[in-house]
Amino acid sequence: MSMISKSKKAFLSAPAPLGYVPGLGRGATGFTTRSDIGPARDASDISDERHPKPPRKRGDDDDEEEEEDLNDTNYDEFSGYGGSLFSKGPYDKDDEEADAAYDEIDKRMDDRRRDRREKRFKEEIEKYRQERPKIQQQFSDLRRELASVSEDAWRSIPEVGDIRNKKQRNPRTEKFTPVPDSVLSKGLSNSGSVNTLDRRQQQLGGFQTPYPGSLTGFNTPSSSELDLIRIGQARSTLVGVKLDQVSDSVEGQTVVDPKGYLTDLQSSTSFANADIGDIKKARLLLNSVITTNPNHGPGWIASARLEEVTGRMQKARNIITKGCETCPKSEDVWLEAIRLQPKETSLSIVSQAIRNMPNSVKLWIKAAELEEETISKKRVFRKALEQIPNSVRLWKEAVELEDPEDARIMLSRAVECCPHSVDLWLALARLENYDNARRVLNKARESIPTDRQIWITAAKLEEANNNIAMVDKIIERAIASLKANMVEINRDHWILDAEEAERSGSIYTCQAIIKNVIGVGIEEEDLKDTWMEDAESCIAHNAYACARAIYAHSLTVFPNKKGIWLRAAYLEKNHGTKESLEELLQKAVAHCPKAEVLWLMGAKSKWLSGDIQSARQILALAFQANPNSEEIWLAAVKLESENNEDERARILLQKARSTAPTARVFMKSANLEWCLKNLDGALMLLKEGIEHYPTFAKFYMMTGQIYEQIGNIDKARESYSDGVKKCPKSVSLWLLSSGLELTKGEVTKARSMLERGRSRNPKCPELWLQAIRVENEHGNKPMGKSLMAKALQENPDSGILWAEAIFMETRPVRRTKSLDAMKRCEHDAHVLVAVARLFWSESKVTKAREWFHRAVKIDPDNGDAWAYLYKLELQYGTEALQQSVSKKCVTAEPHHGEYWCKISKRKENWRKKTDELLPLVAATLLAVV
The missing domain is CATH 1.25.40.10 (Tetratricopeptide repeat domain)
Structure with missing residues (x-):
């Protein structure tokens, strides 16, 4: 019974649902006959509309609606079964516009979240890599140590072999089995020859070949077998000769020169079947080119180079020789022929080429290159210049071979033949004396009025002869003349010329160029920024005179700009002289008297040079311009205290406290008294300072340190406690407070102070570092490592923490x-x-x-x-x-x-x-x- 009750379905005892008709599923419904009119069921029967319709068959009418697919795979969370709620309706233009609008909104929302999504993904990846580093990262230290393995250690590493091969993993002793005598005798009989006849052959009479299968008779080798034996012997002999040529025997080892062997391999030309096919196609194509168009020079050159690449050098020479005969006016063909011919025949080829093309500059230069002696080269160039007098390249090549006097004479003729060559004019001007050089440059300006290099060379010439007044005038005339000749003034090119002039030692020319071109093409509102960028660029190029000139011109336009004066002062401080710095600072304070830093730089420069009285005078003038300046007061105090003028420093500080009572003035006053061992006076000043400035942390620090010095620990602790209450963001106060507890052996209190400090100052590496050191110094190294891990997690970019973490590890790590x-x-x-x-x-x-x-x-x-x-x-x-x-x-x-x-x-x-x-x-x- 129990088994029956377990298998009984639960719905059998449940009441029938509303509208249930027994047997309805088997078709037990009312039916009609021919004699009945009307329905065959009672009026109280449930309509068939409560039951699902039978599935539509393929033969149903097309105008009927398709049945819904109620399968779970067709279900959507938002749309239900069968797709969207409105999928059966018409899809018009409004629906298309709405879908486009929603797609655009989805795209924009996705763009807004992209940065956060990518950042979160990156953080998750970094966190995952920290927890589960790659195998490559885990073994990175071992891989780096491989660099220190010596060559002997490498050689001593045993061969592992294939782990899949049992024979390599478990080698066994080789076994040698002797060959039986029967095998040896059989081999001897097969390979040897027999010179006697057996009894059966003698009976047959004569040298008849026995029947097949007989083991007797003559076993003489055939002619083909003899040929193979001889070929094998010759081949082994040839291989032995080649090995002897490329190797020698040293203690039984074969030694081959690897470098020479590789060089031979590279020089040897080998072609695969595909390469040979391509070469044949190319040869056929090029042959067609030179046949159909024999006057086309590049075709002959290409055909010759193809043969050169394939190693057929003589064939290439023959082709290019024929090309020279066919194209005697092609310069490239002659040059290719000269290149392919050996040196002993190239001279005749180049002479023949020049006879056919006497106006070719390249052929004349090639002829000069083939000559070995300088006299012969000069002779070739002179003949070339007789033939082509207007070639600038030939003149340059010829002048380079001459001595200065002959070069000057040749350049005089060169500028007559090539009056539009700037290089020839400038070269002639360099070789002439001052007066002749001026005449040459004047003629050059008349011949080439659009080139700036002639004007710049003229300015350098005047500067070299101490005619400084003319330098600026020449540059001004140059710009005016070039503008008149419709030449664009490119300030960047001129600044580069100024830097080049500075490198050549022409400082005044450099300054004149900067002065005249620095403002060309710049809007008025962009002047200052552009000039500062130009000055920084010149400093980066080590052109300090150019930068100095830019600053000087900027200060004439903006004399009251403190930033420009500071940049110029720093330039003089780093790359100038002490005199130039002091002169600049005097001008600076005259134009910017409220700039305290300029006064202080001037006073410090005098102080460092040992002129204390001048430094005091500068500070006195600074007091007049800035009567309540804290910086100037403290600079004067430092000047006096550093020079052992303690009373003067005290008087200055007293005046400062009455006229400019700032927290720093009180602090410096107390510090001076402390240094002079007047601890009571220092404490009084600190107390007064705390009354005026209760949130100035250094007052509490100094008070606590003085009390520590005199041994009053309670007062020191009280001072630090008041300080951290009033100034909880001061890291130094927390460190001093914890340090005080450590000196008294109160490690627990020190930990507590540091923890409180970290809670008030999150992500503070100094407090973390002190806490780590407390644990390490008191023997709790595991706790120190734990704190270090937390500290690096909170401050991953702190250098002091990483430096401490390095030395907390053992030496190998x-x-x-x-x-x-x-x-x-x-x-x-x-x-x-x-x-x-x-x-x-x-x-x-x-x-x-x-x-x-x-x-x-x-x-x-x-x-x-x-x-x-x-x-x-x-x-x-x-x-x-x-x-x-x-x-x-x-x-x-x-x-x-x-x-x-x-x-x-x-x-x-x-x-x-x-x-x-x-x-x-x-x-x-x-x-x-």
Whole structure:
């Protein structure tokens, strides 16, 4: 019973649905007879409309509607069965326009989302590659180490063989089985000859051949077999001779010259069947060309070159000789004939060519090239010039072979024959003296009034003879004359001529060109920007005189533009002299008295040259022009304090606090008192500064550091705590606060401070770095690595984090880590310094020096990079290299760097200059880790 109940269907016990008629599915419906009229079912029966109609057959009428396909494959989420809701209606023009509009909207929406979609896809790909790197990336470090494998190590690697071959994987000892004597005797009998007759042959009488299958009788080889044997012997002999020619035996090894062998292979010409077929077709085609049109020179040349390519040199010479006879006026045919003929016959060919074409310049030049002696070359060119006196190329070739005096005479004749050649006129002017050169250039201007090079050469000539006043006039006349002769003045070409004049030493000519053409063709509103771009371009081309001239002309048009004065000042500072810089700055402050930086540059220039009194005078004038300028006040204070004038500095700071009370003035005042060991006065000034400027972070830093110095840790902690409350974005305050806790052994508090700092300053690599170092220094290296991973995930482009991550790895992994760092931070000085230290640790001094130089070039303000480079030179370099590094460091004046700031900001080092700080910082560095 249980089995029956399990197989019973659930719907059998359910009530019948509404309208159910038993047997309806089997056709049990009412029917009509001939005697009945009307329906055969009761009025209460359900209509057939509630049941689906039978499927339409192929023979139904075409005007009936097609039945819907209720298959699941025909179902759409939005349109239902059978396509769109309106698919059965007519598709008119309005529907087409609506569909086009919707398609355009979909396309525009897709374009708007494209950037986000591509960015999201890129991020997902990068994240996936970080989690699942390619096999190629996993083995990249091993592949790079293959470069260091020696040749002996390569040779010592055993052959693996085919792993699929069991015989190679499991070699067995070879077995040798001796050959039985019966086999040897049989082979001897088959290959030898028999000179006796057996008993049966003797009975038969005579030398009759036995019946087939007999093993007796004469086994003499046939004539064909003898021929094959001889051919084989001769072939082996020939192969042996060839091998002896190309090889020799050294201790049983065959030695072949690979270079010579490859050269022979390249020189040998081999043609496949297809090539030979093509050559035959080409030969037939070219033969048709020279037959149908024998006066066509290129046909003869092509036919000869085809034979040359196929190796039939004599055939090529015969063809081109026939071409010369057929086309005696074709210059190219004669030149090809000269090229194909050997040297001993080419002279006769070229003489014959010149007799047929005496006005061909190329043939005369070819004739001169075939001559070996200079006298013969001169003779050929002179004959050529008699025949073709108006050829500029022949005159140039002939003049190059002459000495200066004969060249001058020839050029005098050349300019008469070729008056429109600028090069000949200029060459003659260079060989003449001053007066004759002026006459030559005047004649050249009359003959060629549209060329600017003649005018520029005239200006250079006047400058070379110290006639400076005429240089500018000549360039002005040149531009006026060229404009009168309808010549376009292209300023770019003229600026290039000015740069060329500077390179040749004609500075005044260069300046005159710039002055007269710099404003040609430029709109008034674009003058300043265009001129600054031209000046930068000239500086990039090392044309400093051109850039100086552009700045000078710009300042005459825009005398009150501070930016132009600054650019000109920096040009003089980097590529000029001290006198030119000071002269320029005097003019600059006269036109721009409110430009503080110009005053400060002038005062610093005087200070560095040792003229302290002049620097004070400049700053005094700057005070008059800018009475409440913070920068000028602080510059005056620095000047006095650096020169041990402490009282004057105090008085200046007191005046500054009364006239221009800024946060920096209070900070510099407290710093001066701190350096002079007046800690109470410094604390008072800091307290006053906090009252005026409560959000200035350096007040809290200095207060805390002073309290640390005197040993009042509670006050220091209180100062730092107040600072992080008022200035939560100050990273240095968080670092000082955590450092204070570390000095007292409160590691947990230090961690807490750093975590709070990171929450207030997200994505701050300095706070992450300090937290990592706290864990590493206290023996929790796994936690440090975990923090480093999080830090790099949050700051993937931080150079200081990558530099620290490199040296957190073991030695074999550091190089791989450095490559990852270079991919992320290729132009970061911290990463470059870390890579240089890696090379240093491997004793690769040249590479380490190169990478340190790259670091200081990218970031010259990084004092740590300079210190590492200086330490490297102290260990491996010469004294000259050490002095060079020190000099460049003084020029760069670095102010940043972890170790640099620790040394430079110590109060005992506050008066020391850059060259004194550099060795102190280098002494504290660890070169190799």
